[in-house]
Amino acid sequence: MDVYGLLGNPVGHSLSPPMHEAAYDELGLEARYATFEPEADDIEDAIRGADALGIAGLNVTIPFKQAALELVAPEDLATRIGAVNTIDFSGSGPPTGYNTDAIGALRALREHDVALEGEQAVVVGAGGAGRAIAFGLADAGATVAVANRTESTAHDLAAAVPRATGHGLAALEELLADADVLVNATSVGMDADATPVPEDALHEGVAVLDAVYSPLETRLLRDAADAGATTIDGAWMLLYQGVEAFEIWTGRDAPVDVMNEALRSRL
Numbered sequence: 626m627d628v629y630g631l632l633g634n635p636v637g638h639s640l641s642p643p644m645h646e647a648a649y650d651e652l653g654l655e656a657r658y659a660t661f662e663p664e665a666d667d668i669e670d671a672i673r674g675a676d677a678l679g680i681a682g683l684n685v686t687i688p689f690k691q692a693a694l695e696l697v698a699p700e701d702l703a704t705r706i707g708a709v710n711t712i713d714f715s716g717s718g719p720p721t722g723y724n725t726d727a728i729g730a731l732r733a734l735r736e737h738d739v740a741l742e743g744e745q746a747v748v749v750g751a752g753g754a755g756r757a758i759a760f761g762l763a764d765a766g767a768t769v770a771v772a773n774r775t776e777s778t779a780h781d782l783a784a785a786v787p788r789a790t791g792h793g794l795a796a797l798e799e800l801l802a803d804a805d806v807l808v809n810a811t812s813v814g815m816d817a818d819a820t821p822v823p824e825d826a827l828h829e830g831v832a833v834l835d836a837v838y839s840p841l842e843t844r845l846l847r848d849a850a851d852a853g854a855t856t857i858d859g860a861w862m863l864l865y866q867g868v869e870a871f872e873i874w875t876g877r878d879a880p881v882d883v884m885n886e887a888l889r890s891r892l
């Protein structure tokens with residue numbers, strides 16, 4: 626029996642267990658996916674202990690993604706982002722750390738036929754998700770403009786991402802006029818029917834991904850649909866970060882439709 630899991634605090638409402646277990650069932654894998662809630666001071670013991678116990682793989686979420694980077698051998702993309710959300714314990718050396726949030730966002734866009742190479746992308750938000758998405762989009766060949774409520778954080782992120790520029794939210798209207806891709810990586814829209822993007826700035830030439838997945842239909846996505854834009858909800862990003870982790874851990878193609886169904890039936 627292979628044991629996988631999620632390290633975070635809190636993890637009570639995570640959708641990862643049903644999504645991964647649906648994949649194990651579909652492929653007939655003898656595996657289980659558990660959730661673990663260590664205290665902040667115990668993260669090193671938790672990762673070392675998981676390795677010692679033979680746990681096959683862990684996802685890592687808030688508040689441990691940055692600390693985990695220091696406790697594993699991170700892939701280059703995870704190092705640049707500064708956070709690890711997937712750990713693979715299968716090798717003989719130190720566990721390998723990945724950031725599949727970045728890849729999840731890219732796959733969500735590509736699966737909806739959104740071109741990225743040479744395109745203009747606007748990322749709203751410069752927290753954990755914003756960092757991952759900005760680096761991912763730049764690696765995919767897009768030119769990235771980061772806009773954040775705290776403008777200095779956008780400048781700091783832009784300084785680290787190739788070809789990127791940093792802005793405050795007031796620049797969004799101007800940035801969006803020429804944009805091909807827009808990603809909301811703020812938490813705005815999660816708790817209230819609110820959006821960080823002026824409705825009038827949206828147009829049919831921009832594809833809009835909202836990282837927020839609860840609710841699935843955010844005000845931003847409603848405004849984007851009204852403007853004739855392509856819309857991609859946050860469950861696609863959540864799905865593909867899980868798909869990527871599954872494929873890293875098992876070396877098998879993930880049953881994407883089954884995982885998508887398991888996820889969406891719970892949202």
Ligand code: NAP
Pocket residue numbers: 726729749750751752753754755773774775778810811812813815821836837838859860862863864866
């Ligand atoms: P985080 O590190 O705490 O960053 C929060 C971001 O939201 C910051 O840029 C912050 O700006 C901005 N923000 C918060 N309140 C705001 C407001 N009232 N107006 C404007 N900007 C505001 O959080 P995170 O981990 O990046 O997560 C951000 C969102 O992405 C969450 O909704 C999370 O659920 C979602 N997410 C989704 C996936 C997925 O797979 N779909 C994966 C990861 C995250 P300041 O810098 O100014 O504070």
